[in-house]
Amino acid sequence: MMATDTHPESEEAVAAAVRVAFEAGEPLRIIGGGTRAALGRPVQAARRLILDRLAGITLHEPAEMVIAAKAGTPLAAIEAALDAKGQMLAFEPADFRALFGSQGTPSIGAIAAGNISGPRRIWGGAARDSLIGLRFVNGRGEIVKSGGRVMKNVTGLDLVKLQAGAWGTLGILTEVTFKVVPKPETIATLALDGLDDPAAQAAMSAALASPFEITGAAHLAAGLAGETARTLLRIEGFGFSVDYRAGELARLLAPHGRLERLDNAAGRALWAAIRDGLPLAEPREAALWRLSLKPSEAAAAVAAIRARRDARAYYDWGGGLVWLATAADGDAGAGVIRAAARAAHGHATLIRAPEPVRAAVSVFEPGPAPVAAITARIRAAVDPAGLLNPGLMHAGA
Amino acid sequence: MTAIAFPAPDAGILGRRDLILAGLARLVAPECLITSDDERRAFETDAFTAYRRMPLAVVLPRTTAEVAAVLAYCHAEGVPVVPRGAGTSLCGGAIPQEDAVVIGVSKMNRILEIDYANRLVRVEAGVTNLAVTNAVSAEGFFYAPDPSSQLACTIAGNIAMNSGGAHCLKYGVTTNNILGVTLVTIDGSVIEIGGPALDAPGYDLLGLVCGSEGQLGIITEATIRILRAAEGARPVLFGFETSEQAGAAVAAIIAAGIVPVAMEFMDKPAIEICEAFAKAGYPLDVEALLIIEVEGSESEMEATLARIVTIARAHGVKVVKESKSAMETAAIWKGRKSAFGATGRIADYICMDGTIPTGQLPLVLRRIDEIVKAKGLRVANVFHAGDGNLHPLILYNINDPDEARKAEEAGNEILTLCVEVGGCLTGEHGVGIEKRDLMRRQFTDIDLAQQQRIRAAFDPGWLMNPAKVFPLDRRAA
Numbered sequence: 001m002m003a004t005d006t007h008p009e010s011e012e013a014v015a016a017a018v019r020v021a022f023e024a025g026e027p028l029r030i031i032g033g034g035t036r037a038a039l040g041r042p043v044q045a046a047r048r049l050i051l052d053r054l055a056g057i058t059l060h061e062p063a064e065m066v067i068a069a070k071a072g073t074p075l076a077a078i079e080a081a082l083d084a085k086g087q088m089l090a091f092e093p094a095d096f097r098a099l100f101g102s103q104g105t106p107s108i109g110a111i112a113a114g115n116i117s118g119p120r121r122i123w124g125g126a127a128r129d130s131l132i133g134l135r136f137v138n139g140r141g142e143i144v145k146s147g148g149r150v151m152k153n154v155t156g157l158d159l160v161k162l163q164a165g166a167w168g169t170l171g172i173l174t175e176v177t178f179k180v181v182p183k184p185e186t187i188a189t190l191a192l193d194g195l196d197d198p199a200a201q202a203a204m205s206a207a208l209a210s211p212f213e214i215t216g217a218a219h220l221a222a223g224l225a226g227e228t229a230r231t232l233l234r235i236e237g238f239g240f241s242v243d244y245r246a247g248e249l250a251r252l253l254a255p256h257g258r259l260e261r262l263d264n265a266a267g268r269a270l271w272a273a274i275r276d277g278l279p280l281a282e283p284r285e286a287a288l289w290r291l292s293l294k295p296s297e298a299a300a301a302v303a304a305i306r307a308r309r310d311a312r313a314y315y316d317w318g319g320g321l322v323w324l325a326t327a328a329d330g331d332a333g334a335g336v337i338r339a340a341a342r343a344a345h346g347h348a349t350l351i352r353a354p355e356p357v358r359a360a361v362s363v364f365e366p367g368p369a370p371v372a373a374i375t376a377r378i379r380a381a382v383d384p385a386g387l388l389n390p391g392l393m394h395a396g397a
Numbered sequence: 398m399t400a401i402a403f404p405a406p407d408a409g410i411l412g413r414r415d416l417i418l419a420g421l422a423r424l425v426a427p428e429c430l431i432t433s434d435d436e437r438r439a440f441e442t443d444a445f446t447a448y449r450r451m452p453l454a455v456v457l458p459r460t461t462a463e464v465a466a467v468l469a470y471c472h473a474e475g476v477p478v479v480p481r482g483a484g485t486s487l488c489g490g491a492i493p494q495e496d497a498v499v500i501g502v503s504k505m506n507r508i509l510e511i512d513y514a515n516r517l518v519r520v521e522a523g524v525t526n527l528a529v530t531n532a533v534s535a536e537g538f539f540y541a542p543d544p545s546s547q548l549a550c551t552i553a554g555n556i557a558m559n560s561g562g563a564h565c566l567k568y569g570v571t572t573n574n575i576l577g578v579t580l581v582t583i584d585g586s587v588i589e590i591g592g593p594a595l596d597a598p599g600y601d602l603l604g605l606v607c608g609s610e611g612q613l614g615i616i617t618e619a620t621i622r623i624l625r626a627a628e629g630a631r632p633v634l635f636g637f638e639t640s641e642q643a644g645a646a647v648a649a650i651i652a653a654g655i656v657p658v659a660m661e662f663m664d665k666p667a668i669e670i671c672e673a674f675a676k677a678g679y680p681l682d683v684e685a686l687l688i689i690e691v692e693g694s695e696s697e698m699e700a701t702l703a704r705i706v707t708i709a710r711a712h713g714v715k716v717v718k719e720s721k722s723a724m725e726t727a728a729i730w731k732g733r734k735s736a737f738g739a740t741g742r743i744a745d746y747i748c749m750d751g752t753i754p755t756g757q758l759p760l761v762l763r764r765i766d767e768i769v770k771a772k773g774l775r776v777a778n779v780f781h782a783g784d785g786n787l788h789p790l791i792l793y794n795i796n797d798p799d800e801a802r803k804a805e806e807a808g809n810e811i812l813t814l815c816v817e818v819g820g821c822l823t824g825e826h827g828v829g830i831e832k833r834d835l836m837r838r839q840f841t842d843i844d845l846a847q848q849q850r851i852r853a854a855f856d857p858g859w860l861m862n863p864a865k866v867f868p869l870d871r872r873a874a
Contacts, residue, residue: 063648064755064785065656086654121595128601129573144847145840150752152570152786152824154559154608155832155839156866157848161572161604170600182654205514211537211625238654241697248694294593296514320595346594365598370588375599377854382847393599 003029003048010054011070011135011143011174017049018172018387019141027390030168032072032110035095035102039114040167040392041363042355051109054174057081059149066149068133068177071109078108082180090181091127092118094275099352101284109173115165118275119216119234122208122317128164130178136163136171139383144171151179162378168389169397170382184236188246189216189267192231192257197221197299197315200231203256204318205296207233210252212245216271217318224279224314225270232270233259277351279314280325287332287353288325293346295319301344308336328353334361364393400805401830403450404864404872406495410453410476417474418454421498424466429504431455440481440499444546445489445831447747447795452479452493457504461579461587461617464500468615469585471498477863478583480611482554483525485546487737487748488829490558490610494864500615502553508532509618515593516623517576522553522616526560529621538623541568544825545734553616559608561825563733564690566783567658568624570825572607577620580606580613583856592620605851610827611862613855627692630658632729633702635709636683636716640664643685644758646712647782650689650705657705657783661688661733664762666777667740667790674739677732678725680716687782688733736779737790744775745795748788749808751815752824755785761818765789768810772803786824787815813838828866836868845871 008014021028029045031037033052051072059068062085069078075093082088093111096102110116112134117126124130133147136159146159163170192203200219207214216234220226235245250259262270273279280288293301298319305311311326311333326333332353341348347365350358366372372394379386379397386397410417418432431437432454442449453476458464471478477497484491493499502523510519513536518529526547529540543562544550550560556578561570568574577591590606591597606613637643640662647660663671663679663686672679679686687709691701706717720726732739740746753761762778769776769791780787789811793804812822812832816839822832836845849867853859859872 061754061756063652065651066754115596115601125569125573126595128604129569138847142843142847144844146844146848148819148821150754150785150820150824152561152565152752152781152784153821154570154825154827155821155823156828156836156845157612157851158559158572158604158608159848159851161601161607162851164604165596165599165601182651182656185654209513209516209538209625211628238700240700241693244694244697292594292596292598294515296512317595344594345592347596347598349598367598368589370586371590371599371602374582374588374602374854378600378605378851381850381854 003046005048005050007050007053011137014049014054014172014174015137015141015143018137018139021047021387022139022141022385025385027387030172030389032107033074034104035097035106036100036110036114037102038100039351040358041395042359043389043392045390049172051107058175062087065180066177067180068149068175069108070175071107071173073108074105075108075111076105083183086183087180088183089178090120090124090130092120092275093127094118096276098281099277099288109176112164112176113166113168113173119218119271119316122217122320123213123215124181128161131160131164131176132179133177134160134163134173135175136173138171139385139387147177149177167392169379169393172388186237186239186242187264187267188235188242189262189270190233190235190246190249190259191262192253192259193228195229195231195257197302199256200229200315201296201299201319203231203253206253206256207249208318210249212249218274219315220279221314234271274316277323280312280323285328286325287328287357288323288351289337289348290351291322291324291337291341291346291348293320293322293341293344297344298322301340304340304343305333305337309333328357331361332357338365366394400802401448402869403494404869410496414453417476420470420474421454421456421467424470425456425458425463429457429459431457440484440493443484443486443489443491445487445492445829447801448489448492448830450492450494452497452499453495455499455501457501459504461581464581464615464617465585465587467500468581468583472583472585472860475858477860479862480557480615482523482551482557483549485550485554486558486829487750487826488823488831490827490829490865492830502551502615502617505617513538517593517620518623519620520552520618522556522619523551526550526552526555533623537626539626540621540623541574542571545737552619552621556607556616556619557609557611558827561786563659563661563781566660566781567656572604574622575603575607575619576622578603578606578616579618580616582614583858583860610829610866612852612866614861628694629698630690630692631698631720632688632690632726633720634679634716634718634729635687635689635714636680637685637713638683638715640685640762641759642713643687644755646687646709646714648755649708649712653704653708655701655704657689658692659688659690660783662686662780662782664778666775667736667779670739670743670777671732671736674735674742675728675732677728678718679732680718683715688729733779740777740790740792744792746790746792747804747808748790749811750786750788750823750826751812751820752784752786753815753818753820755782757818758785761787761814764814765811769807772807774800774804774807785820809835830865833866834868
């Protein structure tokens with residue numbers, strides 16, 4: 001199906017386009033930078049609303065640690081503006097272009113809509129935790145705002161959080177506001193080598209239960225980042241403090257192995273790779289899953305999956321996040337993987353798979369029946385005609 | 398005060414009271430159902446004491462199943478429900494109405510599971526905020542949100558109001574520290590949202606429930622994050638001759654890449670009130686006081702403090718006073734956290750809770766002073782300086798109707814000012830009944846209608862905490 005593209009240049013134009021679609025009963029596919037367009041169930045829509053021209057930083061107050069931008073603003077522009085003032089986004093947003101082989105540039109609105117968070121999530125929170133305000137156009141073509149530019153705000157229902165992770169099915173984000181943090185003076189990456197998954201899990205738990213403010217905890221099995229397995233921990237802050245904490249952490253983790261401080265550039269490259277799913281990017285035809293689990297049960301979940309089918313996996317968020325690649329044939333392992341995730345008190349999202357698989361398998365887990373029922377009612381409360389990214393998250397919705 | 402209206406009670410419900418009480422009596426044990434005038438009176442208001450209404454009855458269930466049964470019954474009977482934690486709301490979030498059943502979670506106060514490996518605690522939601530920290534402090538952990546009422550307030554109430562505290566500059570507010578809840582909706586459905594994993598599938602219902610002020614359901618259990626405490630923490634007092642200097646110092650500290658765990662501001666009247674109560678050693682010869690707390694090892698704290706002191710000196714700080722002992726630290730925080738209680742010893746007060754962009758601080762402090770003086774009243778200011786969350790305490794005499802009215806008017810003008818400079822009506826206390834009728838200052842009718850439609854996805858009959866948050870004339874029929 002050839003889609004008709006519209007590139008609105010203003011929030012009013014977005015609202016007008018939705019009102020037209022509402023009158024005509026025509027569904028819309030919402031696109032930011034288009035770098036994750038292959039994530040989610042295939043959307044059947046003859047019209048694409050592309051937000052690339054709705055761009056520009058609208059507010060940046062470094063002393064208030066806040067930045068706001070129109071939704072189509074490239075992430076790179078946000079990061080450059082923050083960097084110039086010694087600041088950054090707290091949640092280390094990922095870039096999935098390598099995973100999907102996509103072109104274009106990630107947009108800040110899509111980062112918010114997908115709640116895209118990297119390794120720093122365990123310390124700095126997810127994208128949704130930094131997102132403090134937004135404006136959106138609902139399925140009736142009305143412009144709605146929630147939250148604001150101040151970081152403490154409990155005025156009214158928090159539709160900001162609700163939009164983070166709704167993938168544009170609860171409105172088209174037009175402007176987003178994030179709180180930001182100072183960029184650390186020093187970043188240290190520390191590695192333990194040669195641990196198996198359960199041992200790595202125990203070491204990460206010990207580190208995260210320490211007072212040393214770990215901002216990254218990941219484990220890569222042998223073959224994913226070198227010949228031996230590597231458990232990585234990250235500490236950030238002022239140089240004097242990082243040195244002190246790195247030393248203390250090495251002492252604390254001595255029973256788990258010898259903690260080695262990596263070269264800065266090598267460390268940064270590793271965290272970027274972990275963030276972006278690069279260790280499992282190839283082969284491109286493999287299906288890719290992200291499992292959100294109770295951290296202490298992640299290694300057992302991966303072992304249970306491997307007992308049933310071939311899979312390669314690595315751990316982020318101290319074990320709370322597992323990236324897993326497996327063959328994309330059949331259900332791409334959905335049955336086996338979701339059963340293991342449930343047993344580990346979590347769930348699984350299908351990040352990458354050929355379109356027929358994504359049409360047949362639930363990409364996003366629907367959740368238990370009462371949650372699914374509330375979800376459907378919320379969707380109807382925002383987008384009564386079901387026009388916005390229909391079917392992207394759930395079939396028939 | 399009579400400015401805040403309550404909906405007219407439903408005469409049909411009042412007329413059926415005996416039948417409804419009998420119905421409730423079939424669902425819970427006798428000691429869980431409160432019907433006598435004397436005992437109900439304890440539930441007729443919360444910490445927003447200027448308003449009170451006697452509820453139809455009070456139920457204190459002991460289990461999620463009992464909450465579900467009572468809600469399903471009220472739903473079937475069309476009886477409004479007012480959820481209640483510990484009744485410490487400063488905005489009237491738990492104030493009942495005559496035709497409503499109060500459902501309190503205070504009997505559900507067990508800690509169900511402590512999991513250090515995954516750094517989480519599972520609780521029944523009537524447990525107090527401080528009880529959670531106390532349960533894990535021996536292992537060096539704590540629960541981060543620390544509202545001043547933490548000795549009494551419940552986790553259920555914290556989640557309903559998305560409570561903050563003095564340390565959220567570094568650790569975030571409730572919504573950033575919760576992993577899952579058990580929510581019972583008005584029809585008696587028990588909904589499990591989230592759990593021990595960091596993300597829940599689907600929409601962020603947890604984020605929606607946080608701060609929903611008891612309108613979506615009753616929270617009976619919660620899975621919350623605990624954090625390992627820093628090796629040490631030390632508050633330092635910085636006294637300034639003007640609040641402008643103090644505000645500029647806060648901005649400069651943040652600009653230097655330092656985010657202290659807490660930065661609290663007090664003006665002269667607040668300093669005097671709190672010092673008289675807590676004997677915390679606050680300097681009395683300054684116009685503005687910052688309490689800045691740093692964390693870490695001894696050497697880390699010293700190095701960070703040295704940077705902060707240098708910045709403060711560049712902004713004309715007059716007094717720098719470091720805590721030298723755990724006792725001094727406790728006294729410094731006792732003074733700040735008892736600001737409301739200490740104020741209550743010298744006068745009645747209403748406590749505002751607007752947030753402003755911190756750059757607007759000098760203007761807003763000046764305007765607050767003008768607004769309150771124009772009413773012939775006094776104000777003491779305490780606030781979270783790092784995040785711009787203000788707590789002007791407007792002092793008045795509750796027995797003088799004219800003063801009470803003026804205090805409420807001054808409060809409304811201050812909150813309107815907060816919105817006008819780019820902030821919001823409430824940073825951490827909630828809307829409740831207090832700020833309900835000001836919502837149009839911050840939101841358009843379209844904004845409010847969208848929130849209400851989402852509210853209706855949980856409670857289509859508008860029975861849960863029905864006279865809160867939204868202007869009364871916007872209520873569903």
